[in-house]
Structures are given as structure tokens and as C-alpha cells.
Amino acid sequence: MNEPLLELCGVSKRFKTFSLENVSFSLPGGMFMGLIGPNGAGKTTLVKAILGLVRPDAGEIRFQGRDLMQEGAALRQRIAYVPDEPKYTTGVRLRTLKDVYAGFFLTWNEARWEGLMTDFGLDPAKKSNTLSLGQRTRFALTLAMSRDAELLVLDEPTTGLDPVFRRELLQRLSSTLDERRSILFSTHITSDLEVSADLVTLIRDGEVVFSQPQDVIRETWGVVKGGIDLLDADVKALFVGLRTSACGFEALTNDLEGARGRFNGHALVDRATLEDILVLMGRRKTNA
Amino acid sequence: MLNLLKRDLKLHWCAMVLPYVIVMLVMGAIVISNPDSALAVAVTMGALVIPFLPMAIHLRENSQGTLADLVALPGSRKALVSLRYIEALLFSAVMVSLAHLDTWSAQSAAAHRFVPFDVLDRTGFALTTMPLLICFAYPMPFTLRWNGKGLAVAFAILYVLILGIIGLMRLFPLKEHVGYSRAFARFVMYLMDHPGQATSGFLALFLVLFSVSYLLSLKAFSSREF
Numbered sequence: 357m358n359e360p361l362l363e364l365c366g367v368s369k370r371f372k373t374f375s376l377e378n379v380s381f382s383l384p385g386g387m388f389m390g391l392i393g394p395n396g397a398g399k400t401t402l403v404k405a406i407l408g409l410v411r412p413d414a415g416e417i418r419f420q421g422r423d424l425m426q427e428g429a430a431l432r433q434r435i436a437y438v439p440d441e442p443k444y445t446t447g448v449r450l451r452t453l454k455d456v457y458a459g460f461f462l463t464w465n466e467a468r469w470e471g472l473m474t475d476f477g478l479d480p481a482k483k484s485n486t487l488s489l490g491q492r493t494r495f496a497l498t499l500a501m502s503r504d505a506e507l508l509v510l511d512e513p514t515t516g517l518d519p520v521f522r523r524e525l526l527q528r529l530s531s532t533l534d535e536r537r538s539i540l541f542s543t544h545i546t547s548d549l550e551v552s553a554d555l556v557t558l559i560r561d562g563e564v565v566f567s568q569p570q571d572v573i574r575e576t577w578g579v580v581k582g583g584i585d586l587l588d589a590d591v592k593a594l595f596v597g598l599r600t601s602a603c604g605f606e607a608l609t610n611d612l613e614g615a616r617g618r619f620n621g622h623a624l625v626d627r628a629t630l631e632d633i634l635v636l637m638g639r640r641k642t643n644a
Numbered sequence: 645m646l647n648l649l650k651r652d653l654k655l656h657w658c659a660m661v662l663p664y665v666i667v668m669l670v671m672g673a674i675v676i677s678n679p680d681s682a683l684a685v686a687v688t689m690g691a692l693v694i695p696f697l698p699m700a701i702h703l704r705e706n707s708q709g710t711l712a713d714l715v716a717l718p719g720s721r722k723a724l725v726s727l728r729y730i731e732a733l734l735f736s737a738v739m740v741s742l743a744h745l746d747t748w749s750a751q752s753a754a755a756h757r758f759v760p761f762d763v764l765d766r767t768g769f770a771l772t773t774m775p776l777l778i779c780f781a782y783p784m785p786f787t788l789r790w791n792g793k794g795l796a797v798a799f800a801i802l803y804v805l806i807l808g809i810i811g812l813m814r815l816f817p818l819k820e821h822v823g824y825s826r827a828f829a830r831f832v833m834y835l836m837d838h839p840g841q842a843t844s845g846f847l848a849l850f851l852v853l854f855s856v857s858y859l860l861s862l863k864a865f866s867s868r869e870f
Contacts, residue, residue: 404869404870409712409715409869409870410869410870429718429720429723430718431718432716432717432718433718439712439713441709442713443708443710443713445708445710446708452654452655453655455654456651459647459650460647460651460719461718
């Protein structure tokens with residue numbers, strides 16, 4: 357893999373009701389990383405920490421080897437950001453908002469912005485307060501994608517978008533990747549990532565569960581479905597997530613090959629999708 | 645910094661121009677009805693509103709949810725705080741210039757000739773604008789840290805302090821026939837009679853308080869999370 361473009365080492369942040377605990381992962385250049393987790397897992401807090409909106413209590417966030425907390429003002433020239441709910445000054449035309457925004461960046465590409473506005477079906481003469489959530493997100497994407505930013509941070513950008521546009525967007529984002537450009541895409545819509553993401557980081561209750569290449573996840577993580585009679589203490593210990601019903605159980609394992617060997621013919625063992633992982637990890641074994 | 649200022653001018657021009665228009669109309673009415681009241685009244689009217697414009701812009705950003713995006717732009721929080729203080733000075737300078745123009749026009753019109761510009765009352769500027777800029781400096785750290793709630797708390801503290809001072813004045817009156825109000829009036833008269841001292845005194849006070857306020861604002865805003 358390439359050198360890390362973005363690196364988080366032991367990032368912790370405590371709030372009254374929630375805390376990020378010792379979060380570490382790295383995003384190499386040229387990679388599309390999906391940041392997944394249930395609502396309230398800490399994805400947005402993590403994104404905000406990267407952008408300097410939240411100050412971690414401990415740990416380091418490095419971008420191209422430089423400390424983002426110390427040099428964030430300068431480094432944000434190279435980081436583009438799309439918030440989960442973009443907001444704009446009311447009553448201002450999109451062209452004016454763009455002019456203001458573009459003034460902050462050295463690598464602004466006007467022709468690309470105009471092309472994106474056309475492709476995304478937005479009228480530059482429209483006023484910000486007349487836009488729907490989806491249109492606001494589209495506009496934020498035109499701003500973020502019209503810069504030659506090396507890191508594109510997207511915080512749940514597909515929430516207000518229709519499925520057709522979502523797919524187009526993901527294809528477009530993937531095509532912008534090169535050796536030095538990466539994308540950090542936070543979402544809880546895991547289907548967005550199944551095809552596009554090279555790496556996936558799962559965060560739950562403020563802790564990183566894993567940060568792995570998607571092909572490793574496909575080879576490692578599995579879903580086991582079988583009858584209740586198979587469940588004893590030893591079997592339960594194999595699972596990192598378990599859900600039971602009157603008909604049987606559905607469990608998550610991080611040892612797909614081992615599970616195939618053990619349950620050969622007795623239970624259905626298959627690769628886990630990101631959604632399987634998210635759903636089954638969301639429940640603790642003890643709650644089964 | 646220039647980008648930030650341009651941003652404010654483009655996005656909040658309406659919030660800036662409207663107070664100026666109102667202030668100019670009121671000032672115009674005052675100086676036309678009584679040209680001798682001169683600059684002191686006019687500047688006071690303007691200065692009451694104008695130094696608070698940066699605070700209004702900050703509160704507007706916060707209420708519209710764009711403050712976090714502003715912080716996420718390339719630029720330090722120090723630059724954002726500095727912007728608000730520079731705006732306060734800049735807006736006040738524009739206001740004072742307009743007030744001079746307003747008064748000069750009215751006096752010239754009343755005299756049916758162009759009054760030389762240097763006869764205008766400069767003491768009024770020192771006695772009104774600077775203290776009012778100090779008034780701006782006081783609630784700014786509160787506003788940057790806690791927005792509208794901070795501004796309200798700042799004024800509540802000021803109100804309690806004023807009540808406390810009035811209470812102390814009642815408890816510890818000055819000698820008979822002297823009284824605090826008479827002493828204060830004498831002090832103001834002294835300042836009017838000694839514009840040089842008044843201006844330099846206010847300037848020194850302004851510089852100290854403005855600097856303290858700026859440092860507190862830096863600390864308050866840098867600890868904010870969005």
C-alpha cells in the first residue's frame with residue numbers, strides 16, 4: 357500500500373454521554389475508505405476531529421505526515437469536506453456562494469464546477485434558501501469536487517440523494533481517485549460501499565472494530581445460520597455477533613474459513629456483507 | 645484575512661448596509677433639526693449600533709448553521725477572531741467618516757456656505773466612539789464562546805455590576821453638596837475642556853481593553869467545538 361495520506365493514532369474524545377476511545381486507522385493515498393457504523397457510533401465526531409471542529413483530548417491526527425491539529429489551517433487547503441446537512445447563508449445565489457468559497461482555495465477549477473453544476477442539475481442563479489436537502493448536498497459536492505483536494509471527506513453525503521444519483525456519484529468519486537487522492541466516506545448506508553470502497557473502517561460505540569481492505573473483509577468475515585441445537589458455550593464463543601430466534605440463529609464470525617470447517621454441512625456459512633456485519637455487530641452476544 | 649472580509653461583505657452586505665442607512669437617516673434628521681448639536685450626538689447615534697455589527701454577523705452565522713463551515717475553511721481561528729475586531733474598527737471608521745460628512749453637509753447647508761472641515765468637533769469622536777468601541781470589546785468574548793446566550797449573559801453581568809455600583813454609591817455617599825452625579829458632570833466637563841487629554845486617555849484605555857478583549861476572545865473561540 358501507499359504511504360498514509362491520513363493517519364489517526366489513539367484519538368480519544370470524551371463528551372458527557374459519549375466518548376471516542378483510542379481510535380486509530382490510516383488511509384493511504386489513492387484509496388476509497390468507507391467509514392461505517394450505526395447512528396451515534398462516533399463517525400461525525402471523527403470527521404469533525406479531522407476538520408478541526410472538535411479537539412481530541414488525546415492522540416494524533418496526521419495528514420501527509422503533518423499534524424492536523426497544529427497545522428490544520430494550512431492543510432485544509434488540501435482537504436475538501438461535505439457535511440451531512442450542508443447549510444448556506446440564506447437568500448444568496450449559488451454563484452455568489454461559489455465565488456466566496458472558491459476565493460479560499462488555490463486549486464479551484466471553475467470549468468469543472470460549471471460542468472458539475474450542469475451534470476447535477478443545479479442552476480447557479482438559484483437562491484440557497486430554495487434548495488431541498490438533496491440539492492444542498494449536490495451543491496456542496498460541486499464545491500468539494502471542483503478543487504484538486506487530496507482528501508475528500510464526505511459525512512453521510514448520500515442521505516438526501518435518490519438511488520440513481522447516489523450510484524452516479526459513487527462512480528464519479530471512484531473515477532477521481534489517483535495515487536495521491538483519497539476519499540473518506542462516512543455512511544450508514546453500507547450498500548454504497550460494497551462496490552466502491554477499497555477499505556472499510558467500522559466504528560461502534562466510539563471504538564474502531566476493524567479497519568481493513570474490503571477483500572480481506574470478504575475473506576475473513578462470515579455469517580453462520582443454523583439451528584438452535586448447535587448453540588453451546590463453545591460455539592457461542594466463536595462468534596462476534598449473534599442473533600437468535602425461535603427458528604434458529606444468525607451469527608457473525610471473523611474466521612470464515614474456520615467456521616466453514618467447523619459447521620461443514622450442519623449450518624449455512626456464507627460471506628458477510630457490510631450490512632450483515634453492521635447489523636450483527638450492533639447486538640451484543642449477551643443479548644442474544 | 646482578506647478572503648474572510650470579502651466573504652462577510654458578499655454574504656452579509658444586507659446586514660451591514662441596513663444599519664448604516666438607518667443611522668445615517670437618524671443622524672441626518674438630528675443634525676438638520678439642530679446643526680449645532682454637531683458631531684457628538686451624531687457619532688453617538690451611529691456608534692451605538694455600528695461596533696456591534698461584527699457581533700451581529702457572528703450571531704447570524706451561528707443561527708444559520710454556517711459557523712462550522714466557516715471554521716472548517718482553510719484559515720485559523722485566530723484569523724476569524726481578528727476579523728471581528730478589524731471589522732469593528734473598520735465599520736466604526738466608515739461610520740465616523742459618514743457622520744462627519746453628514747454633519748459637515750448639514751452645517752454647510754445651515755450656513756449657506758461650505759464650512760471649513762476642520763471646525764468640526766473632533767472631541768465628540770474621542771468622547772463617544774472610543775468608549776462605545778470599548779462597549780463592543782466587553783461582550784465579544786462571551787459572544788464568540790456562547791453566541792446569543794453569551795451576549796445576554798454579558799449584559800446581565802454588566803447590569804448587575806451597574807446595580808452594585810449604584811448600591812455602593814448609596815451606601816457610601818460623597819461629602820455633602822458634592823454628589824456623584826455632580827462629580828461625574830464635572831469630570832465630563834473637564835474632558836470637554838481638555839480634548840487632548842481626553843482623547844489620549846480614552847485611546848490608552850481603548851488600547852488596553854481592546855487588547856484584553858481580543859486575547860480573551862482568542863482563548864474563548866479556540867476552545868469552542870462545533
